[in-house]
């Protein structure tokens with residue numbers, strides 16, 4: 389078994405979990421926050437049998453969209469003196485980030 | 498060392514953490530949501546030495562109960578036309594789900 | 607790639623994420639609760655290339671401080687009879703706990 393630790397945007401999380409259920413995949417949702425944008429996102433734990441990893445990846449790929457977000461970097465010390473106000477920048481946030489991790493043993497107790 | 502990524506029902510989480518402490522096991526709690534029932538559950542991270550994995554499993558097994566929950570599936574498009582209102586179904590939720598993961602290195606900094 | 611599952615005190619989490627960004631490391635934050643103190647702490651997911659693991663560890667070590675916290679154990683049954691009220695104890699909470707986990711595959715979809 390593999391654990392797909394999958395980080396997606398909040399807007400895609402519900403659709404993705406629904407698509408997983410329809411294909412017979414279980415998942416668990418954790419609320420999370422991105423390190424760079426400091427905005428909420430979703431981390432899903434998806435345990436899948438080895439032979440189903442490719443199917444699960446395709447489901448993630450087809451439901452999660454790349455988007456552009458506006459990010460206004462926090463003021464640094466120099467900015468607070470008022471002259472160089474930080475300009476908002478466009479940041480592309482990917483569809484999904486997946487860490488595939490080997491599961492040594494899977495138990496239902 | 499192994500990381501036991503353990504998903505249990507909210508009602509068992511407190512009891513389980515207490516039983517772990519009494520046996521000298523540390524743990525970290527994450528709030529989570531089940532993919533199918535969309536109800537809150539608890540994901541525990543439990544790092545244990547290799548020779549203690551079986552003891553930790555037994556503690557999880559003795560404190561977490563299987564239960565039956567009533568689940569009313571969300572309306573699908575056809576349901577909203579009013580004819581085939583979704584009937585609640587009984588769903589068995591296991592005592593605990595455990596993913597045993599190998600830890601390459603454990604650090605206390 | 608390795609996943610550094612890093613548990614730190616809430617007071618250090620912001621500083622650590624900022625220091626990681628400045629060194630080009632991405633991270634994802636999960637809110638968590640310690641099993642013993644039952645107080646909030648922070649679990650960070652930090653995916654790093656193999657050759658950068660030591661650099662990431664040094665960043666964690668330099669931003670997270672060991673602290674002493676006062677912990678008042680919950681009353682046990684005997685305590686509630688009023689005689690042996692639980693005295694607060696001093697507990698040292700480490701700077702950071704890191705589980706280094708092998709990532710079989712890292713995907714940006």
Ligand SMILES: Nc1ncnc2c1ncn2[C@@H]1O[C@@H]2COP(=O)(O)O[C@H]3[C@@H](O)[C@H](n4cnc5c(N)ncnc54)O[C@@H]3COP(=O)(O)O[C@H]2[C@H]1O
Nearest residue numbers: 395422423424425426480481482485632633634651652653
């Ligand atoms: N220093 C920087 N300068 C300019 N742009 C930057 C940047 N760091 C990140 N970005 C961009 O900002 C997007 C959101 O990052 P955030 O950290 O909020 O949200 C991230 C983070 O929560 C997670 N993530 C990505 N890589 C990770 C890693 N190696 N370890 C842990 N979490 C990761 O996945 C989310 C989406 O990542 P994604 O790469 O698609 O999208 C990223 C990336 O395109």
Ligand SMILES: Nc1ncnc2c1ncn2[C@@H]1O[C@@H]2COP(=O)(O)O[C@H]3[C@@H](O)[C@H](n4cnc5c(N)ncnc54)O[C@@H]3COP(=O)(O)O[C@H]2[C@H]1O
Nearest residue numbers: 414415416433434435504531532533534535589590591594
């Ligand atoms: N398509 C379906 N049709 C009918 N019944 C279904 C179903 N999917 C799940 N169930 C049932 O519903 C219970 C609750 O699932 P839920 O996803 O909310 O909550 C799950 C989920 O959060 C987690 N989980 C289970 N398997 C997982 C996996 N492979 N990957 C990630 N999380 C998993 O553990 C919780 C308890 O799972 P458990 O198997 O004991 O209990 C499950 C299962 O008996």
Ligand SMILES: Nc1ncnc2c1ncn2[C@@H]1O[C@@H]2COP(=O)(O)O[C@H]3[C@@H](O)[C@H](n4cnc5c(N)ncnc54)O[C@@H]3COP(=O)(O)O[C@H]2[C@H]1O
Nearest residue numbers: 523524525542543544613640641642643644698699700703
């Ligand atoms: N039975 C006991 N008797 C006396 N003192 C005890 C104790 N159990 C823990 N402590 C002390 O209390 C501190 C906070 O533990 P807590 O479980 O709230 O918060 C923990 C927990 O969330 C996590 N953690 C530590 N070891 C872990 C493990 N093996 N598995 C999962 N999470 C762990 O890291 C946090 C910080 O741990 P750290 O070791 O630095 O600091 C610990 C430790 O010094």
